[in-house]
Amino acid sequence: MQEDRSRWNEKYVNKEKYSAEPAKIVKKFCTLAPKGRVIDIAAGTGKNALFLAKQGFMVEAVDISDVALGRLSGHHPNLHPICADLDTFDIPRERYSLILNIRFLNRRLFPYIQEALVPGGILIFETYLEGDGEDYCRSACRDYLLRNNELLHAFLSLRILFYQETKNHDQKDFCHIASLVAMKD
Ligand SMILES: C[S@@+](CC[C@H](N)C(=O)[O-])C[C@H]1O[C@@H](n2cnc3c(N)ncnc32)[C@H](O)[C@@H]1O
Known part of the structure; x- marks a missing residue:
């Protein structure tokens, strides 16, 4: 939606520094995926996408912010930025050996994510x-926050390889995070 694009573009224009460090969970588990195509859902400025492109994956980095994607275009021949609204974007079926969804939540995509993996593919x-106490996540809109065990239940049709819910120190404050790694049989 146009509103999301403007809001995120504004954030990215005003942000001076971008971490180039991929998420720990991506570094740790990407080796489980067979080499092939990756979709990075809501890729932002592409730190995870670029890391995977360098590992030899063919990466499609989807995000609504053309400003964010602009920072990664041309960075690697294996990296293909796609500027699209994930509220309406159709993820192709049985195409990806690895799907990333980091720091973004759109529940509409859950069934498409499962269908988009090839057999042996990794999510x-x-x-x-949603946290408790007076932490930062509590003030965020509930629509963008997982409930306890929600992620685990949403992907039970896949083989769960790793799942945890933790309290992390994220940016300035404490945040509750759910992490899942799963394989399509
Ligand atoms: C918190 S950032 C996470 C970026 C990246 N995954 C990371 O871990 O650094 C959330 C991203 O979601 C994107 N986004 C928000 N709403 C979107 C939508 N409707 N369609 C596509 N991308 C969207 C934003 O532009 C932003 O880059």
């Missing part, structure tokens, strides 16, 4: 949980 999903 790495990590995002914010």
